[in-house]
Amino acid sequence: MQASEISTAATRQSAGEIAILKAAIRLFSENGFDGVSMRSVAEIAGVSKANIYHHFASKEALYLAIMQESAQKLSVLVDNLEEGDGDFEQRLRVFAQGHLDHLFGNASTLRLILREVFSGDDEKGRVLVEQVVGGILLRLFEIFKEGQEAGVLRAGLDPALCAMLLLGVDLFYFQSHGMLKHIPQAGFALQREQYSREMMDVILNGMLVQDVEAGVQQ
Amino acid sequence: MQASEISTAATRQSAGEIAILKAAIRLFSENGFDGVSMRSVAEIAGVSKANIYHHFASKEALYLAIMQESAQKLSVLVDNLEEGDGDFEQRLRVFAQGHLDHLFGNASTLRLILREVFSGDDEKGRVLVEQVVGGILLRLFEIFKEGQEAGVLRAGLDPALCAMLLLGVDLFYFQSHGMLKHIPQAGFALQREQYSREMMDVILNGMLVQDVEAGVQQ
DNA sequence: ATACTGACCGACCGTACGGTCAGTGTATTT
């Protein structure tokens, strides 16, 4: 009944190492790289600081390990879109509906990666693409490209751009829902489902081919 | 209306103090609060560390001073954004492009504010949002509202949501282009104008009433 | 019994941090 065998398959992980990773993911996602000390990680994890250096070569190495583990968690999102049944449009609509919830379900993980993505640093951006999120995005682009070849996505559009728009709309909400609540006019942002539904209504209507009325009335 | 004397009127500033503020804005916007040391600020500003403490009570006080100056600067600049004088669609395209240019034109200042809004506590965030985002959102909101009353914007849509989508698309690019440009498949992200144009193609197509095919070929 | 392994720890190192303080140099006021 324990959830203790999550990723122990690939590399054997001691209880301490798992605790370290868990503590690090929480602290780094909340406070960023510079805002976290190895001492605080050790304390939260309930191990000695020296033990962290037994498992990880440096603070940077620990950070990178967490980033990659996090990216792996997020790739499940694309799996859902890839493996769903129905045609592209149906899968896309289901995906769009649940995507935002999924993001919030992996809040710590996502915050960690977004912090890096939005840092604006060129070098970090490159490393991020090459080692962390590049593969996920390419798979997403490919799915949209197939959707276009199937005649569902409008012909003139860049599939990658459409994918990023869909992704960006949800990421934007994930990042800024706290502040959106303070804007009086933005009543649509009070509830996640409402935001997702109305936003997806606009952008799907904007990029899908209009054969019949595409269920966009209300 | 010159933008050259923003805050020199209220309090006399010595050359050293100006250099400190300038250095601090650059460093804090690039590296965040925890990633900047008072020593590095002093070095870049070309003054002693003690001199910073002569002008500012603490690191927090320096950071706060910069935040306030930046927020004020941004809110003033936003008011000068061009809007275009053509039809509804043309106005929005000009506005979106101008807004995006505006974001990049004040990159350091903006990054500073965004960091605080997205990761700071609610209280500070709310003040900043009201001061910086409020004005521009309201202007866009009015444009969309007029468009809807004129029958150009689809009737079921929330004008505030449309405004938020447009701003979000620009903001998302500002924050993520450092990563996007390292993805070969995301060629649309290499040039600002191209990104803005193609994104607007999609979302305008999703928002506007479809009388004819809305001129989205290239 | 012995030898070996790997998880783990307390104590420590050099450095950099935020912040303080006594004092210097230089204008302006009296």
Add this chain to the structure above:
DNA sequence: AAATACACTGACCGTACGGTCGGTCAGTAT
């Protein structure tokens, strides 16, 4: 000429940082 005001500095303080080191201890294979 003396006094006041203020921008500015070098040296210093206590603390916390990332990282290292010698060593303990349980498990295990020989």
